[in-house]
Amino acid sequence: MSVFLHEYQPYSGRTTALWSRPLVLARYGLQEAWSSKITIGLFVLSLLPCLVEMVMIYVADNPVARMLIVRGDSVLEINEKFFLSVLETQCWFALVLASWVAPRLLSFDLGDNALPILLSHPITRFGYLAGKFIAVFVMLSYVTWFPCLILFVYQSYASPQPWAMSHLGVAIGIFVGSIVWIVLLSLVGLAVSSWVKWRVIATGAIFAVVFVPAGVGGIAMAILRTKWGLLLNVPVVMTELWMRLLGVPPFGNPRLWLPTGAIITVLIAAGLMCIAVLNARIRAREVVRG
Amino acid sequence: MTPANDTIRFENVSKFYGEVLGVNRITLTLGPGITTLVGPNGSGKTTLMNLMTGLVQPSRGTISVLGLEPANATQFFCNVGYCAQFDSFPRGLTGFQFVLDGLMLFGMSDEDAHGLTAESLERVQLDAAAARRNIAGYSKGMRQKIRLAQAIAHHPRVLVLDEPLNGLDPMARAESLALFQELGRQGMHVVISSHILDEVDRISDRVVLITGGYLIAQGNIHEVRQEVRDKPMQVLVRCNSPELLASKMFAVNHCVEARLHTDGHGVFVRTADIDQFYRVLNEIAVEGLVKIEAVAPADDNANAIYQYLIGSDGSAA
Numbered sequence: 085m086s087v088f089l090h091e092y093q094p095y096s097g098r099t100t101a102l103w104s105r106p107l108v109l110a111r112y113g114l115q116e117a118w119s120s121k122i123t124i125g126l127f128v129l130s131l132l133p134c135l136v137e138m139v140m141i142y143v144a145d146n147p148v149a150r151m152l153i154v155r156g157d158s159v160l161e162i163n164e165k166f167f168l169s170v171l172e173t174q175c176w177f178a179l180v181l182a183s184w185v186a187p188r189l190l191s192f193d194l195g196d197n198a199l200p201i202l203l204s205h206p207i208t209r210f211g212y213l214a215g216k217f218i219a220v221f222v223m224l225s226y227v228t229w230f231p232c233l234i235l236f237v238y239q240s241y242a243s244p245q246p247w248a249m250s251h252l253g254v255a256i257g258i259f260v261g262s263i264v265w266i267v268l269l270s271l272v273g274l275a276v277s278s279w280v281k282w283r284v285i286a287t288g289a290i291f292a293v294v295f296v297p298a299g300v301g302g303i304a305m306a307i308l309r310t311k312w313g314l315l316l317n318v319p320v321v322m323t324e325l326w327m328r329l330l331g332v333p334p335f336g337n338p339r340l341w342l343p344t345g346a347i348i349t350v351l352i353a354a355g356l357m358c359i360a361v362l363n364a365r366i367r368a369r370e371v372v373r374g
Numbered sequence: 375m376t377p378a379n380d381t382i383r384f385e386n387v388s389k390f391y392g393e394v395l396g397v398n399r400i401t402l403t404l405g406p407g408i409t410t411l412v413g414p415n416g417s418g419k420t421t422l423m424n425l426m427t428g429l430v431q432p433s434r435g436t437i438s439v440l441g442l443e444p445a446n447a448t449q450f451f452c453n454v455g456y457c458a459q460f461d462s463f464p465r466g467l468t469g470f471q472f473v474l475d476g477l478m479l480f481g482m483s484d485e486d487a488h489g490l491t492a493e494s495l496e497r498v499q500l501d502a503a504a505a506r507r508n509i510a511g512y513s514k515g516m517r518q519k520i521r522l523a524q525a526i527a528h529h530p531r532v533l534v535l536d537e538p539l540n541g542l543d544p545m546a547r548a549e550s551l552a553l554f555q556e557l558g559r560q561g562m563h564v565v566i567s568s569h570i571l572d573e574v575d576r577i578s579d580r581v582v583l584i585t586g587g588y589l590i591a592q593g594n595i596h597e598v599r600q601e602v603r604d605k606p607m608q609v610l611v612r613c614n615s616p617e618l619l620a621s622k623m624f625a626v627n628h629c630v631e632a633r634l635h636t637d638g639h640g641v642f643v644r645t646a647d648i649d650q651f652y653r654v655l656n657e658i659a660v661e662g663l664v665k666i667e668a669v670a671p672a673d674d675n676a677n678a679i680y681q682y683l684i685g686s687d688g689s690a691a
Contacts, residue, residue, distance in 0.1 A: 094453065095490070095529035099481030102448060108478040116466045197462035201524070204427050204456040205479035206448045 105207050109215025110222070113189045117223055126184055130177035130227040137170050137235055145242040162239050162247075164332045167254050170232055171326055175265045178224045179294060182266075185223050186273025187286035189216045195281040199367070209366045213274065220270040229262035257329035265322060268351060271358035278365035294318045311340050315350045325351075379441035381405050382426060382532065382563060387435030389421050395587040396421035400435070402592060404565065407579035408558040411567040412680055418587040419567040420459060423534050426565065427456040439532055440563075452480060455530035457521045459537040459567075461514070469505040469512065469520040470495070476524045494527035499549055514541035522550065532563040539570055551577050571677040581676055585684045599674045605682045606630050606644040609651065612668040616641040619664045626654050642672055 117123050143149045144160045193199055202212060236255050240248035248255075273290055280286040301316030314320050325347050327334060334341055382404040389396035397418040411419040424430040425437055428444025428451070437443070442450045463472060473494060477487035495505050498519040504512070509520060518541050525533060535554075539547050555577050558564045568574055574581065581598065583590040591598045599607070608631075613619050620632035620641045628651060631644035645651040659666050673682075 093529065094531050095480075095482070095486075097486050098483060099452075100478075100483065102481070105479050105481060108475060112464070112467070112471075112475055119466055192465040196465060197460045198464045200424075200429055200458045200460065201456070201462070201476075201521075202464065202479075204429060204451060204454070204458070205476055206451040206481065207479050208447055 102206075106211045106215035106218065109202075109207070109212060110218035113216055113219030114222060116192075117185045117188055117219060120184075120188065122184060123181075123188075126177075126181050127227065130174065130181060131231060133170075133173045133177070134231040134235060137166075138238060140166075141235065141239050141242055145239070145244060147244075162243070164251070164254055164330045167232065167236065167258060168326055168330050168332050170235060171228075171258055171261055171330070172323065174228050174232055175262065175322070175326075178228050178266060178269060179291070181227055182220060182224055182269040182273040183287045183290035186220050186270070186290065187277040187280075187283040189219055190274055190277035191281050191283045191286050194278060194365075195283075209363075213362055213366060216274055217270050220273055221266055224266040224269060225262075228266055229259050232258045232262065253331050257326070257331065261326045261329045264325065264351065268355060271355050271362075275358035275361040275365075278362055311342070312346075314340060314342055315346060321347050321350060382440070382565070383436075383438045384422075384425070385436045387425060387432045387437055389425060389430060390433045396430075397425070397584070397587045397589075400584075400589050402582065402589065404563060404580070404582075406558070406561045406563050408554055408564045408566065408577050409580050409582060410574045410578040410676070411565065411582050411584060412571065412574060412676060413584040413590075414684060417585045419584060420536055421587075422582075422584065423456075423536050423565065423567060426532075427454055427534050429456075452528065453530055454532045454534065455525035455528065457525035457533075457535045457538055459540070461517055461541075463509045463517070463520075465510070466508070468508055469500060469516070469523075472509055472520060473505075473524045473527050477527055480528045482528070490527050490529070491523075494523040497526060497553060498523045515543055515546050518542055518550075519546070522553075526557070530562075533557060533565070535564070535566045537567055537569070539568055539573065547573070571675070571680060574676040578676070581679070583679065583683055590683050591679070595676055595679065596671075596674055598679055599671070600648075602679065602682050606646045607648050607651075607671065608642055608644045608673040608678075609648075610635065610640055610642050610668075610670050610672040611655065611666060612640040614639075614665040614667070615663070619658065619666075622658055622664070623651075623654070626650070
């Protein structure tokens with residue numbers, strides 16, 4: 085018969101709120117992401133267009149510079165179209181960054197079999213994914229809505245006429261359009277990374293998930309003679325959404341324009357598919373198949 | 375009777391991974407102290423530990439750990455520390471960060487987390503310089519230590535250790551065993567899976583034998599051995615005249631084997647009826663022909679129980 089002294093004291097100190105625990109993982113995720121020189125390189129590269137666009141805003145808003153450089157030509161207009169091209173550029177850079185960062189955050193944990201250790205803490209699978217999602221979301225925010233809104237603020241400051249209030253919809257459009265895109269990218273990035281454990285392949289697979297359906301949609305359009313194949317074309321779907329959010333007038337063949345409801349439905353469906361994949365893949369143990 | 379909030383309870387628990395059996399119909403109650411899970415590879419030890427730590431959900435049955443259910447993750451994991459057998463860690467962390475990160479996930483303040491990290495590293499005797507290095511550069515023994523440190527850092531009441539002695543050198547192994555014994559004595563529930571049966575013997579308050587997903591036996595090693603009635607018990611009798619004792623023992627029916635010890639100062643007697651054996655031994659001692667110095671069970675250990683109940687091929691005997 086053993087004698088147990090019962091003198092062991094469990095921890096009884098204060099603990100932080102449950103909702104804040106995923107932030108620990110987000111913090112370490114960001115640390116891991118920034119530890120790569122390629123991440124820093126991509127980040128710097130993605131901000132270079134913003135510098136060019138800032139110079140363009142300066143030139144457009146400065147009469148002397150405008151006279152000297154573009155000789156007063158009206159080709160350099162800072163309007164909705166300008167910010168649409170800014171947003172598009174930044175959002176495609178965000179895809180490149182997401183395809184690099186998301187696998188670093190998830191594939192490593194899965195490849196190293198680190199989930200049992202992480203999930204044996206008071207954090208749920210949802211909390212774990214929330215932490216990773218926040219890390220990707222924050223990273224992509226740095227290159228999307230954040231620099232775009234800085235350009236918007238700079239244009240508001242530099243414009244000789246009152247500009248900001250009459251273009252407030254552009255700022256809201258930039259913000260909402262970026263958020264939609266980076267939420268989708270974060271989910272796609274995490275879902276693909278949870279499926280493909282090899283980081284390099286996961287990076288390629290993220291690009292494939294974005295661009296391959298466009299080809300499938302194109303084939304469907306050609307065979308079935310329908311415009312709905314465009315719904316599989318992520319660049320087209322997102323461009324149409326951004327145009328509407330920023331108030332840019334539509335161009336091209338009106339018969340190929342997609343209804344806003346259909347765009348939103350496709351984006352929600354894509355998000356739900358990613359969540360389903362994550363739910364299936366993020367487990368403390370591999371599922372053994374009989 | 376130990377109260378429910380001081381025991382780990384499995385009630386008719388089964389776990390299937392698709393069509394693959396993990397464990398089947400396990401009913402078990404584990405009190406404080408050191409419990410060792412013993413069984414061959416693939417017997418279900420790790421599944422049992424994963425169930426205990428809430429990492430997998432049972433297909434059937436209920437589990438409660440100190441009255442808590444794994445679904446209540448916050449409270450549950452504050453009371454359970456787990457050291458996985460996988461040699462795997464989140465990438466890019468130093469040993470110190472790994473333990474600290476875990477404590478932050480438990481919701482501890484920065485100050486408390488730093489204090490507890492330092493304390494746990496000291497307990498597993500991982501020096502500060504090593505703790506500041508990246509885990510990727512650790513030796514296998516250091517990786518075991520850091521895993522153990524993260525498992526005990528938050529002061530859990532239940533410590534589940536999957537093969538915690540693998541890869542440790544003899545000194546580190548002895549230190550780890552001493553730590554487990556200390557924690558067990560203090561009233562912590564320490565559940566260990568191990569293949570090193572000699573060490574199981576030394577430290578365990580009870581053993582749980584499992585094979586093929588089925589529970590074979592559980593309890594104190596001596597109690598389990600006594601329950602294995604179909605295997606004659608082996609007793610080592612130290613005496614001045616082992617040959618005479620062996621001849622006298624052969625005269626009784628229940629004695630199935632008597633073998634002289636290699637040093638010539640004792641005899642191993644295998645008996646089918648231990649009570650009868652002791653009675654006869656008493657009579658021999660009273661006669662005074664043989665001077666008996668010591669009597670001790672020779673197969674009252676985890677290794678023998680493993681051989682009797684599971685067998686060398688891993689199938690339950």
